[in-house]
Amino acid sequence: MRPSSSSPVPLYLQIADTLRDRIARGVWRDGDLIPTLEQIAGEFEVARVTARQAVQLLTVEGALKPMRGRGTYVSAPCAAYQPVHVVTSLDALAETYRNTTPELLTIDEHRRMPAVREQDGTLAGAYTYMRRVHSMGGAPYCVIGLYLEDRLFARSRARFRKETVIPILMEMRPRPMTRAHQTLTIGSADADTAYLLRIPVDAPVARVQRVFNDAAGVIVYYADVVYRGDAVNLEMDLDV
Known part of the structure; x- marks a missing residue:
């Protein structure tokens, strides 16, 4: 170019x-x-x-x-991870996590309330917040800040701390969410995100916000995921 x-x-x-x-x-x-x-x-x-x-x-x-x-x-090998494909169903998203098995590094965990829009749903009484870096082959490809409703977190604390969250939620019976929504936007990396993803400040990133609600509209899971721009692959079939 x-x-x-x-x-x-x-x-x-x-x-x-x-x-x-x-x-x-x-x-x-x-x-x-x-x-x-x-x-x-x-x-x-x-x-x-x-x-x-x-x-x-x-x-x-x-x-x-x-x-x-x-x-x-x-003097720098290309990234060892495979591109993350953007999917449009919750089952496909869970399957993506099951198939990739990323390396997790939790860099923060405490109780904290998410800042959400009114249309996202109703807040629960308390949430456990975790901030993580996901890597493949030692190469970081996304930073995720996620909020999990406290009562859900209490049901499987050990697993939630060492595994990706969405497949665990999908295994629960009854399934705790009845609605799931995600929004993808394109932006640039701030200094903190750039450091964690090993990319330059202002490098392109893809930001995905995910919201899962229960039958009453209460937010049971909220995540803000920032992917390296070169780690996202968006493919869509077009009608002809």
Whole structure:
């Protein structure tokens, strides 16, 4: 993608984002020799100094490594996780978690009330809040802040603390939710999320908000999930 001189983002940052994306997608793999500064400058139609700034930025980040007299090599393998497919049913969502078995790192747990919209439903008396990082093969792909109604959490504390929550809820009888809704929006990473996902600040992310309600409209589960932009794959069949 050719950088835009009309964008408020400096040209070298636009080029660095494109090069970083090539590494993330495996176009450039760990140990590959990347094009010269002259070749990069020619591809993006910029001055050589601009290409050098982009390469230097990725070098500082550790994604590239210059070798004197030999060129610059990729020093960061592409992500080890598989893309997360956006699904449109609760059963499919639970199956996704069952099939991936992510590595969980809980970085916070306490009682806390979620900030929700009126149309999301009625709040229960208390919730257990957990903030987690999900990874595959040691590569973090999402940060999730979830609120689980306290009485549900009490039914299986040990499992909720070490496993993904949605498959456990799906196994409960009777099933505690009768309505489920999720919203996907595109945004950019703040400093904290960028640190946890090992991505640059303002890198693209996909934010998914999920709300599960019981028969009375009470929110039994609320989650705010932030995925790396390169970890989400949205596919839809179009009618023809």
